[in-house]
Amino acid sequence: MESRELAIKFGAPAAFTVGLFVVWEAVCRLFEVPLTILPAPSDVFAALWQYRAPIVDNSFVTLWTTLAGFLIATVFGLVLGIAVGWHRALYAGIYPVLVGFNSIPKVAVVPVLILWFGFGEIPAILTAFLISFFPIVVNVATGLATTEPELEDVLRALGASKLDIMRKVGIPRSFPYFFGSLKVAITLAFVGAVVSETVGSNKGIGKLMLDAQASFQVPIVFAGLIVLAVLGILLYAITAAVEKRFTGWAFRGQAAH
C-alpha cells in the first residue's frame, strides 16, 4: 500500500476521533454542561483511569461471555446451516421457524433465561448465542445453495454422492459467506452479552454501567461506553482479519472483475 493510502486509511479515522473528543470537550466547557448530564472526555478518561481495576475485571467477564456465546453460535450455526443447505425439506421446514425466532427481540428472552439459570454469566452467554447464530445459519445455507446446478451435474454424472459435492464444492464455496457472517455475529454476540448484563447480572461492563448510573456516577457510565466501543471495534477487526486470511480467493476474484 502506498504511504498516502495508508495515511488516509488509518490517519483519517484517528484524526476524526480525536476531533470528536476535542469538540465534545469544548462544548462541555463552553456551555458548562453538568457532570451528571454529559461529562467531558477529560472527566471520562479520569474515571476510566481511577476505576481501571474494576473496569478491566468486568471487561474480561463481558469479553469471555461474548466469546463463549459466539463460539457456541459458530458451531451451532455451521451445523444447522449445513443441514438446512443440504436438504430442501429441512430448509422448507426450519427456515420459517428460524425467521420467526429471529424476529423476537432478544431482550425479551433474557428474563426467561434468568428465571431458568439465575443471575450470572450463563444468561449472558445464552443471549449472546441466541442473538448471533442466525446470520451464520443463513449465510452458510446460502453459500451451499449457490452451487451451480451445472457443476453439480458434472460431478453427479461421475457418480459423486451428495456428500462428495458438499465437500468438494458446497462447503468451500460457502466459506466466504461463513466468514463474512462471523463479522456480523461477533458484533451481535457482544450486543447480546451486554444487554443481558444490563437486564440482570452480577458482573460485566453492562452491570458496571448500571450500578454507576444508579449512583449517579455518570463519568463511569461514559467510561463504560468507551470501553464497549473499543472492545466492539477490536472484536470486529479480529474477525475481519480472520475472514481475509481464509477467503483470500473470494476477494481476489472480486478484484479481478
Added chain:
Amino acid sequence: MDELIRLDRVSMAYGRAEQAVKAIEEVSISVAAGEFFAVVGPSGCGKSSLMKLISGLHPPLGGTLTVEGRPVTGPLKKVGMAFQNANLLPWRTAAQNVLLPLEIVQPHRSRLRAERAAYLDRARKLLDSVGLAGFTEKFPWQLSGGMQQRTSICRALIHEPEILMLDEPFGALDAFTREELWCTLRDVQARQKVTVMLVTHDLREAVFLADTVYVMSSRPGRIVKRCEVNLPRPRDLDVTYTQPFQDIVHELRTLIGRH
C-alpha cells in the same frame, strides 16, 4: 463401427403425473463409438434434456436407452461434461480444477493422495495439449474466457471418459476464440477417439465438427432430421467457406424454420 449409444423411442418428462412437462418425445438415435454427433434445435426444445438423459442424470419416461448394450439406470461415470459456463472452482488453480473428477471416480479416487504429483503432471500435460502450457498454475480469474473453457474441457477429459458431452460450450465466447476452440476440440477428438455429443445452436459449429447432426423440433423435442456430414477429415477452418459446407448449413437452417 460398434454401436455405443442407442435410444429407441425414448421419451422424457420433468415432474410427475398431470403436471409433467414433456421435454423429449420418441427419440430414436444410434451412435457409434468414436462418433462425433451434434444436436441442434431451437431454444427450449430439449437438447440439454437429451444430454441429461444419455448421461443417466435423468431417467427416461418410456422407450429403451442403452449404452454399450446395457440399459442406463443411473449416472454413467464414463462421461465427461462441460457447459457454456466453465464453472471452475475459484479457489483452485487450472491444474487443480482439472483434477476434480479424479477425486470422485475410482480407481483414481483412492490413489490420488499417494500419487498426487503424478496426477498433477497428467493434468498439466492435458492442459498443455490444449494450448495452456504456462497457465496451469493460474487461478480462474487470471484466465480469459476461452482459457477457462479450455480448462473446463480438460476437466471433462481427465478421467478418459468414453463420451464427452458438451452443452453449448462455446456459446459465451467471441467469434475468433470460438473458432480457435473448434480446432482444439477437433484435434482432441482426433487424438483421443472419444465419442462426442455436442449440443449447440450454431449450425456452422455443428457442421464443422460433427460426423452426424441431429435436428430437433421445438418442445416436446423430436428428431426431425438426421444429417450426415461427409466432408473429409481432417477439416480446416477454410472448409467453412466451401459450397458443400454452406449447402449443409443452409439445409439445416431451413429445417429449423425461420422466424
